[in-house]
Amino acid sequence: MLRLEGIEAGYGAVQVLRGLSLSVAAGEVLCLMGRNGAGKSTTLKTIIGQLRASAGTIELDGARLETLPAHEVPRQGVGYVPQGRRLFGDLTVAENIEIGLMTRKRDARTRDRVLELFPRLRERMGQVSRTLSGGEQQMLAIARALCLEPKVLLLDEPTEGLQPSMIALIRDTVVALKKTGVATILVEQRVDAALSVADRIAFMTGGSVAETVPAAGLRADAPQFAAYVGV
Amino acid sequence: MDFGPFLLLALMEGLVTAAVLALTASGLSLVFGIMRVVNVAHGAFFMLGAVLAWFVSQWVPGPPALSFAVALVLCPLIVGAIAAAADTAVLKRLNYEPEATIVATIGLLYILEQAALSFFGPDARPVPAPLNFRIQLPWFGYSGYKLAVVAAAALVLLAVWLILRHTRAGLIMRATQIDRDTARAFGINVDRVYAGVFAMGAGLAAIAAVLIVPIQQAHYLMGGDPLLLSFIVVIIGGLGSLRGTLVAALVIGLSDGVISTFFAPTLAKIVATLAVALILVLRPQGLFGKRAA
Numbered sequence: 001m002l003r004l005e006g007i008e009a010g011y012g013a014v015q016v017l018r019g020l021s022l023s024v025a026a027g028e029v030l031c032l033m034g035r036n037g038a039g040k041s042t043t044l045k046t047i048i049g050q051l052r053a054s055a056g057t058i059e060l061d062g063a064r065l066e067t068l069p070a071h072e073v074p075r076q077g078v079g080y081v082p083q084g085r086r087l088f089g090d091l092t093v094a095e096n097i098e099i100g101l102m103t104r105k106r107d108a109r110t111r112d113r114v115l116e117l118f119p120r121l122r123e124r125m126g127q128v129s130r131t132l133s134g135g136e137q138q139m140l141a142i143a144r145a146l147c148l149e150p151k152v153l154l155l156d157e158p159t160e161g162l163q164p165s166m167i168a169l170i171r172d173t174v175v176a177l178k179k180t181g182v183a184t185i186l187v188e189q190r191v192d193a194a195l196s197v198a199d200r201i202a203f204m205t206g207g208s209v210a211e212t213v214p215a216a217g218l219r220a221d222a223p224q225f226a227a228y229v230g231v
Numbered sequence: 232m233d234f235g236p237f238l239l240l241a242l243m244e245g246l247v248t249a250a251v252l253a254l255t256a257s258g259l260s261l262v263f264g265i266m267r268v269v270n271v272a273h274g275a276f277f278m279l280g281a282v283l284a285w286f287v288s289q290w291v292p293g294p295p296a297l298s299f300a301v302a303l304v305l306c307p308l309i310v311g312a313i314a315a316a317a318d319t320a321v322l323k324r325l326n327y328e329p330e331a332t333i334v335a336t337i338g339l340l341y342i343l344e345q346a347a348l349s350f351f352g353p354d355a356r357p358v359p360a361p362l363n364f365r366i367q368l369p370w371f372g373y374s375g376y377k378l379a380v381v382a383a384a385a386l387v388l389l390a391v392w393l394i395l396r397h398t399r400a401g402l403i404m405r406a407t408q409i410d411r412d413t414a415r416a417f418g419i420n421v422d423r424v425y426a427g428v429f430a431m432g433a434g435l436a437a438i439a440a441v442l443i444v445p446i447q448q449a450h451y452l453m454g455g456d457p458l459l460l461s462f463i464v465v466i467i468g469g470l471g472s473l474r475g476t477l478v479a480a481l482v483i484g485l486s487d488g489v490i491s492t493f494f495a496p497t498l499a500k501i502v503a504t505l506a507v508a509l510i511l512v513l514r515p516q517g518l519f520g521k522r523a524a
Contacts, residue, residue, distance in 0.1 A: 050412050070416070074416060086412075086413045088409045090409055091405060095405075095406075099417050099419075103419075148418075
């Protein structure tokens with residue numbers, strides 16, 4: 001479904017991704033793990049078009065993404081939940097949802113379907129989003145991305161700073177999306193959270209994937225975690 | 232005239248200044264708030280609106296009200312189109328870098344002024360008022376047109392507020408203002424939003440100019456004062472805050488009217504400048520602005 005080949009990208013003169021290649025299939029959850037600076041978030045930013053790839057290709061179902069303007073990428077079916085949520089903080093929950101919906105001109109059924117996943121948001125529709133709790137903000141960030149009805153969902157550390165019940169809710173959501181055929185690339189620092197939901201884990205170091213292994217059968221004390229994540 | 236009626240007259244004059252200033256400054260504030268661009272050419276867009284209104288008054292036959300109505304629709308559209316073209320041709324290429332856009336808009340200011348000088352000439356030229364009636368109060372008579380200017384400015388500002396708060400375009404603008412990168416990640420064409428906002432800001436300045444030109448006359452250097460006062464207003468109100476802009480325009484406009492009437496126009500400008508200095512020292516983000524994180 002989504003395939004990255006030989007991607008090079010960075011911030012100005014600082015190159016972060018060096019020949020990165022990876023792929024994720026429909027209904028698959030690929031987890032990116034690695035130390036700080038390994039290039040996990042940069043990978044997602046490059047896919048969504050926030051950073052330009054100076055080399056390499058990004059293909060979604062055969063369509064090239066790296067040549068598109070950034071605002072065209074979500075229209076191809078890429079949903080993005082950034083690190084730190086980056087909600088439109090001064091807008092209400094309903095307005096954040098509407099921003100997610102307007103891109104593909106989806107009808108109210110999409111919104112209802114998304115809100116069924118997060119019923120608590122329905123009670124907060126008129127609330128300014130920056131006044132939500134951390135967990136509710138994360139729900140909204142995911143809901144907003146799902147309003148795009150994405151083929152591929154990019155999640156950047158969605159469990160960061162959340163309580164266990166909220167982490168479980170996010171895991172259940174990812175599992176539910178997986179059943180609908182949505183491909184997910186998940187950046188995660190927590191080994192238990194990664195193992196509970198991922199099909200494969202790609203360990204990154206120095207801006208490229210060093211090793212990709214199936215998550216099934218992988219234990220939390222596997223040597224890769226110590227080598228690439230430092231836990 | 233007694234003090235009371237004299238004060239009333241001063242306040243009415245101040246209200247007219249405040250209304251036009253609020254329109255002009257809201258355009259400047261909108262551009263800064265959403266695009267983070269300090270538009271030094273804003274006064275030139277104001278001037279262009281007035282100069283175009285004079286051309287329209289010469290070309291459109293019939294009563295002044297007709298040519299004025301045509302100018303009120305046509306001039307903001309032309310000025311907005313010029314602004315959008317300038318945004319696409321210049322500001323976008325500079326990636327909206329704050330320092331570079333200041334220099335670029337200074338250049339744009341000179342280009343527009345010199346173009347006006349070339350095609351319009353150095354003379355101040357009058358534009359006939361569309362309405363000629365006086366409202367007779369017990370103490371003095373007052374121009375009905377000036378009160379119509381206040382009403383028209385209030386209507387336009389209400390429309391701007393409604394667009395920003397209750398339309399899809401307004402929602403897109405507000406989202407872009409908050410976080411343009413995330414807006415792009417949801418399919419918002421930020422370049423198009425910026426061109427639209429720059430056009431809208433310039434269009435507001437042009438509307439203000441068309442409204443005021445029957446009182447002031449058109450001149451190719453007339454953009455200086457509105458630019459200065461607009462900066463004073465948006466600094467006091469808080470850069471990017473429409474509510475702050477309106478409140479500050481009212482304060483500056485009314486104080487300008489009162490001080491100019493009782494003392495001298497120059498003193499009014501001095502007081503406004505001192506107010507800006509005071510705000511910059513005590514509350515740099517302005518009365519309604521948000522402190523930078």
